[in-house]
Amino acid sequence: MTKLTNNVSKRERDCLILLKEESRGDFPMRLHEIASTMHIKPPTALNIIRRLKSKGFVDAQDGMVKLTNSGDSLSKSILMVHRTFESLFCQSGVPESRACKEAGEIDFLINRENAMKVLKRIDSPAACPHGKPIKV
């Protein structure tokens, strides 16, 4: 596969973001919850979780899955990039939902520092179109 900046694949990215956004506080997610949200079967989800675990981004035990500190900061970083580009697309006139989708395809591929520069270039909006803060 392509060599990735953060060393996560698309589905691993999806899973990280899911964990970051769905887990309220320290409350971990269950495997079957992850699977159904991602529209995949539990064994497939388990596979993704396993890869994330081997990379040190999640802790998983008996189907309870949560981000490690490292996974948490990676998620934050990806979300920052995501919201930056989402904002760019929206400012450019791309409808919100398409902007979000488009940003999701690239947010895990773009270097954090470069995204922060882009954020300044587009006038440092404080929040993405959904109202979520960009700098976490």
Added chain:
Amino acid sequence: MTKLTNNVSKRERDCLILLKEESRGDFPMRLHEIASTMHIKPPTALNIIRRLKSKGFVDAQDGMVKLTNSGDSLSKSILMVHRTFESLFCQSGVPESRACKEAGEIDFLINRENAMKVLKRIDSPAACPHGKPIKV
């Protein structure tokens, strides 16, 4: 793999762009030339070429490889996106070579229409940092 907007993978993208930029006029490229430029072995290059052929983006015969009309317009489209984002990164203060690399990771994933909107948002530069025209 991820479902891609243009239905090409990273290496297929690399190969398309190579063919677009290296072929002078109708002059096709040789397989071994493609392979060495891409830093891969001929059989690996052949594989990529075969996939591109099956998607209708190149014609290949006896190691002579050239873009079809469809491959040519896809390349143009990817290059437009590439130069747009390269310009964005440069305008943001990312050094030219890193801007180019970063753009290359995402140019084949981003929708043409959305990129055109972004181009307007960043003041419609006529050329990318290397001086190549953005709207081909």
Added chain:
DNA sequence: TAATAGCATTAGTATAATGCTAATTCATGA
């Protein structure tokens, strides 16, 4: 307590993309 329901996990399979080496074929020029 024993059965079952629900969830996790294992095993096995498949596909696509990416890459390699070794062997073979084929044409061309010395």
Added chain:
DNA sequence: TCATGAATTAGCATTATACTAATGCTATTA
């Protein structure tokens, strides 16, 4: 004619992605 260079084939490996079927485990309920 023979050697060289190039393309191609065959075979293999890895990673990411996804599935089904079978198994295991736990906790609740009848």
